[in-house]
Amino acid sequence: MASLKELATRKDPLTGGHRMCPGCGAPIVVRQILLASKDPVVVVSATGCLEVSTTIFPYSAWNVPFLHNAFENAGATMSGVEAAYQNFKKKGKIDQHINFVAFGGDGGTYDIGLQSLSGAMERGHDLTYVCYNNEAYMNTGVQRSGATPRGANTTTEPAGKVSQGKVQWRKDLTEIMVAHNIPYVAQGIIGNWSDLTRKAEKAFSIRGPKFMNILQPCRLGWGYRPDATLELARLAFETCAWPVYEVENGVYKISKPKEKKPVIEYLKPQDRFRHLFKPGNEALLADIQAEVDRRWGQLLAKEAPRQGSGQ
Amino acid sequence: MSKVVARTGNEAMAEAMRQINPDVVAAYPITPATEIVMIFAKYVADGLVDTNFVAVESEHSAMSACVGASATGARVMTGTSSQGLCLMYEILPIAAALRLPIVMCDVNRAISGPINIHCDHSDTMAARDFGWLQIFSEDSQEAYDSLIQAIRIAEDPRVHLPTMVTTDGFIISHCLDRIEIVEDKEVKEFIGGDRKAANSLLDVKKPVSVGLLDLQDYYFEHRLPVAEAMKNSKKVILEVAEEFAKKFGRKYGLYEGYKLDDAEIAIVALGSTCGTAKVVIDELRAKGIKAGMLKIRVFRPFPAEEIAQALANVKAVAVLDRSDMWAGQGGQVFTEIRSALFEAVKKPQLLNYIYGLGGREIDQPMLRSVFTALQSAEKQPLVQYLGVRE
Amino acid sequence: MSEVKPGWKTLPEGDIVKGGTAAEFKTGDWRSERPVWFPERCIHCMFCWISCPDSSIVVKDGKMTGIDYDHCKGCGICVKECPVKPNKALEMKPEREGSCQR
Numbered sequence A: 001m002a003s004l005k006e007l008a009t010r011k012d013p014l015t016g017g018h019r020m021c022p023g024c025g026a027p028i029v030v031r032q033i034l035l036a037s038k039d040p041v042v043v044v045s046a047t048g049c050l051e052v053s054t055t056i057f058p059y060s061a062w063n064v065p066f067l068h069n070a071f072e073n074a075g076a077t078m079s080g081v082e083a084a085y086q087n088f089k090k091k092g093k094i095d096q097h098i099n100f101v102a103f104g105g106d107g108g109t110y111d112i113g114l115q116s117l118s119g120a121m122e123r124g125h126d127l128t129y130v131c132y133n134n135e136a137y138m139n140t141g142v143q144r145s146g147a148t149p150r151g152a153n154t155t156t157e158p159a160g161k162v163s164q165g166k167v168q169w170r171k172d173l174t175e176i177m178v179a180h181n182i183p184y185v186a187q188g189i190i191g192n193w194s195d196l197t198r199k200a201e202k203a204f205s206i207r208g209p210k211f212m213n214i215l216q217p218c219r220l221g222w223g224y225r226p227d228a229t230l231e232l233a234r235l236a237f238e239t240c241a242w243p244v245y246e247v248e249n250g251v252y253k254i255s256k257p258k259e260k261k262p263v264i265e266y267l268k269p270q271d272r273f274r275h276l277f278k279p280g281n282e283a284l285l286a287d288i289q290a291e292v293d294r295r296w297g298q299l300l301a302k303e304a305p306r307q308g309s310g311q
Numbered sequence B: 001m002s003k004v005v006a007r008t009g010n011e012a013m014a015e016a017m018r019q020i021n022p023d024v025v026a027a028y029p030i031t032p033a034t035e036i037v038m039i040f041a042k043y044v045a046d047g048l049v050d051t052n053f054v055a056v057e058s059e060h061s062a063m064s065a066c067v068g069a070s071a072t073g074a075r076v077m078t079g080t081s082s083q084g085l086c087l088m089y090e091i092l093p094i095a096a097a098l099r100l101p102i103v104m105c106d107v108n109r110a111i112s113g114p115i116n117i118h119c120d121h122s123d124t125m126a127a128r129d130f131g132w133l134q135i136f137s138e139d140s141q142e143a144y145d146s147l148i149q150a151i152r153i154a155e156d157p158r159v160h161l162p163t164m165v166t167t168d169g170f171i172i173s174h175c176l177d178r179i180e181i182v183e184d185k186e187v188k189e190f191i192g193g194d195r196k197a198a199n200s201l202l203d204v205k206k207p208v209s210v211g212l213l214d215l216q217d218y219y220f221e222h223r224l225p226v227a228e229a230m231k232n233s234k235k236v237i238l239e240v241a242e243e244f245a246k247k248f249g250r251k252y253g254l255y256e257g258y259k260l261d262d263a264e265i266a267i268v269a270l271g272s273t274c275g276t277a278k279v280v281i282d283e284l285r286a287k288g289i290k291a292g293m294l295k296i297r298v299f300r301p302f303p304a305e306e307i308a309q310a311l312a313n314v315k316a317v318a319v320l321d322r323s324d325m326w327a328g329q330g331g332q333v334f335t336e337i338r339s340a341l342f343e344a345v346k347k348p349q350l351l352n353y354i355y356g357l358g359g360r361e362i363d364q365p366m367l368r369s370v371f372t373a374l375q376s377a378e379k380q381p382l383v384q385y386l387g388v389r390e
Numbered sequence C: 001m002s003e004v005k006p007g008w009k010t011l012p013e014g015d016i017v018k019g020g021t022a023a024e025f026k027t028g029d030w031r032s033e034r035p036v037w038f039p040e041r042c043i044h045c046m047f048c049w050i051s052c053p054d055s056s057i058v059v060k061d062g063k064m065t066g067i068d069y070d071h072c073k074g075c076g077i078c079v080k081e082c083p084v085k086p087n088k089a090l091e092m093k094p095e096r097e098g099s100c101q102r
């Protein structure tokens, strides 16, 4: 694995001067993942905060080739780029290895872009799709997505007098990707650079479709001080609200926190969950804890080698 | 040396695609265009082309993948129809704004609803404002010839716009026709080697960013060149057609006049209807009636001045639209022609017939009735629906 | 500053720019607080560099050399990530400290 000193010798994939909010986690996702590539990369991004804020004409923050097409088609767009690359390679017009990396927000990935992503994964293109997951449609002003956790306040499922924010549990996109039987699926956080860059290195070392789902705290949509971005991500990991794990060729490898913290430690610092701490919502909080535990248990069971099945 | 063969429209287009041998094709099946994709996939499977074929999971992804592939500098083609084209709509103007010369085989089919697989022009006409060149074909031969020309036109530095060549669903796409096929080598020569793109997304040494967000200060400046390129493309279409005629003998223009020079009454039509109309016109001419036709080949760019000039001396003209704008004002072709004639000092009386929706047959008696009506055009309503039951 | 923007005839074809032009756009004036670096305390672990969302930690030959105040938005993540104890090598200070006494 490349050390930080080694990573620091590589050209920064992003310049400063983009217009992401101060403390936004999305550019951290991009930098940590792309820096892990020792080969050149080509990037496609879906519409969303990352894309609009890094590419306001004539200012592009991308030091690597970059293409934005539309919101729901990063998977398909990258399929085309990769297909052309394979064609040129076959014809001997290019021999340089390139890592193709598509970025999509959770909206562009879990929801409107799910089909395009699924198609790209199923067709087996040699690309890495990274969902920078801030758990809502941030670019359009914090609307709910399929990735928004239960209880979160969003502008399309707000907490109100008779409602406590999002009613549904979030869908498990990482497992949907595992079900595609692709060679590598990872779920991670920013806030542990060594784990994230290692996962990215792993992804880049494998040919075929790879998927990474990276939790990215958003200070605007989640409501917290901008310097807490990485801390919050770590709390998501430590409470198992956002398990960190990878699935390589179907084999699960889970990062376990030293001590599993109660989920309220993660929820409490965030404005989007503030209403949950009002009297009367104890049951909902308990529900959330129970669901975190249930999902964590389910995940651990996938890693555990099966025993005693011979009877 | 060319050879004469029997081919359906779809086969003819697939054959042209094989000869063009694009770098990437991304496509999805839809009646009546499916065969193009299937035949081409077989060419790929048999190693007859060098293309990387992306069998995407939707037309939205087909066009998205085309944009991605084309941004690398690759020569890219696709094919679709109706609902598939509708699903691409979001991405079509992006392809134009990024100036990507993607070439599409578009088989005209009615748009839902109700769902219908047969020919009309509603799918293609609804795509007329997306910055794509649109070339219509009267038969398989024209489709084949135009597809080959389309590569040259789209990739010409004065154009750099995506282009669709259309056939009429089933009427052309599925009917065997006698067509002349040029030799592979000659197609290759005519196209002139690989696409030459100024930038490639794969150029990792000189990274570019493509598809940026424009605010109020740049969007307009990025859209206007599409209009300019569209204007310039007329000249390019004619140049390419001339070279094509020199090499292969078949002549093409922006439009074709059929017995139009001395016509007193005429129709304007596009696509397969023109073939039927030619028979009716010949018949009327034999009876001494000065009937004629203006067949539009290129709908985008719209040859407004050329058409106004060509119709200047005709007394009455019926514009046949195989689609409606649902504006209560007639069809798309009619609206364009009416506007083209606005400044003309000499102009015919205009009528509009909307016909053939959802594959409703257009036959000789119907066309004869149009010419009959034209003989007393002043008594006719402006817009009529032809061949629909009351 | 009134900047003359290019018209459609001079812009390159398509919606395209060369990469990295955002470096010309300064976001330093977004700051209300700024990170201040204390080189003598710095252990050059690079945690700040890998964590910066604005690529504003300047690194040379494997060593932290300073902060790019043209682009740093003052989020404070670098200070949080700095592991040096008891005094961090980075501290947040009000952006206009001292300036009001003038």
Ligand SMILES: Cc1ncc(C[n+]2csc(CCOP(=O)(O)OP(=O)(O)O)c2C)c(N)n1
Pocket (backbone or CB within 6 Å): A047, A048, A049, A050, A071, A072, A104, A105, A106, A107, A108, A109, A134, A135, A136, A137, A138, A139, A140, A145
């Ligand atoms: C087809 C389409 N529908 C809606 C939009 C509006 N839109 C742009 S970005 C966005 C939300 C993006 O959310 P996400 O993918 O989570 O990225 P984020 O902004 O949170 O980083 C929406 C709804 C669009 N551009 N295109």
Ligand code: SF4
Pocket (backbone or CB within 6 Å): A019, A020, A021, A023, A024, A025, A026, A049, A050, A053, A134, A138, A139, A217, A218, A219, A220, A221
């Ligand atoms: S809204 Fe959230 S995701 Fe978007 S730039 Fe701001 S912090 Fe980042």
Ligand SMILES: [Mg+2]
Pocket (backbone or CB within 6 Å): A105, A106, A107, A132, A133, A134, A135, A136, A137, A138
């Ligand atoms: Mg989001």
